Amino acid sequence: MIDVRLLEGVFNPGQFIGQFTTAHPGLGAVCTFVGEVRGEGGVEALELSHYAPLTLPGMESLAARAAERFGLMGILILHRVGELRPGEPIVCVSAIASHRRAAFDAADYVMDHLKSKAWFWKREKRGGVWSWIEPRAQDHADLARWD
Amino acid sequence: MARLVFLGKLADRAGAAEMAVEPGLLAGILGGLPAALAVAVLDERVRIALNGELIANPESIELTAGDELAFLPPVSGG
Numbered sequence: 001m002i003d004v005r006l007l008e009g010v011f012n013p014g015q016f017i018g019q020f021t022t023a024h025p026g027l028g029a030v031c032t033f034v035g036e037v038r039g040e041g042g043v044e045a046l047e048l049s050h051y052a053p054l055t056l057p058g059m060e061s062l063a064a065r066a067a068e069r070f071g072l073m074g075i076l077i078l079h080r081v082g083e084l085r086p087g088e089p090i091v092c093v094s095a096i097a098s099h100r101r102a103a104f105d106a107a108d109y110v111m112d113h114l115k116s117k118a119w120f121w122k123r124e125k126r127g128g129v130w131s132w133i134e135p136r137a138q139d140h141a142d143l144a145r146w147d
Numbered sequence: 148m149a150r151l152v153f154l155g156k157l158a159d160r161a162g163a164a165e166m167a168v169e170p171g172l173l174a175g176i177l178g179g180l181p182a183a184l185a186v187a188v189l190d191e192r193v194r195i196a197l198n199g200e201l202i203a204n205p206e207s208i209e210l211t212a213g214d215e216l217a218f219l220p221p222v223s224g225g
Contacts, residue, residue: 051217053198053199053217054196117222118222120222120223121222132156133223133224135224
């Protein structure tokens with residue numbers, strides 16, 4: 001099963017993962033990654049904007065590529081949009097496979113691609129002032145691992 | 148009317164996330180924008196989508212009524 005969603009409000013990853021896992025009887029491995037908003041450096045809030053015609057279709061395409069490449073039984077991708085506060089989950093990827101290596105690698109692959117290729121723009125608020133987050137060289141280096 | 152959509156910091160440059168424009172050739176539409184905004188959207192790293200589809204050769208675009216043209220700056224990293 002491929003399940004990809006953009007979420008407008010705070011979510012509990014465990015709820016989604018529990019249901020998603022239950023929907024795949026006979027699985028051998030589940031690898032889940034949850035990313036949260038870092039509170040370092042006085043960040044008060046993070047805002048994610050997206051472009052509806054491209055963002056979700058792009059994530060669905062990524063999920064399908066990961067499922068094919070790693071022979072997954074299922075892949076769940078949840079991504080927040082809107083304004084978030086430190087400590088809130090921002091992304092959750094859960095890969096379900098027969099064996100652990102495929103599940104580990106698929107979650108890693110999806111996260112690297114979400115970080116540098118998905119259509120999200122982020123800005124953060126510090127001291128009451130918003131500033132845009134620029135692309136990072138590290139994200140592109142991470143992506144190159146999969147070429 | 149047609150619609151321009153500005154993502155990320157281009158929305159700050161434009162002063163709005165969307166702008167209604169008269170249909171016509173993209174070159175003419177850009178000519179009607181503030182110069183700093185026109186330069187920002189023509190940055191080679193900015194991708195352009197017409198009605199939700201990324202396009203490779205935006206130079207020849209002609210917008211008709213109801214079209215949506217989006218300017219997508221590089222996405223933010225982690």
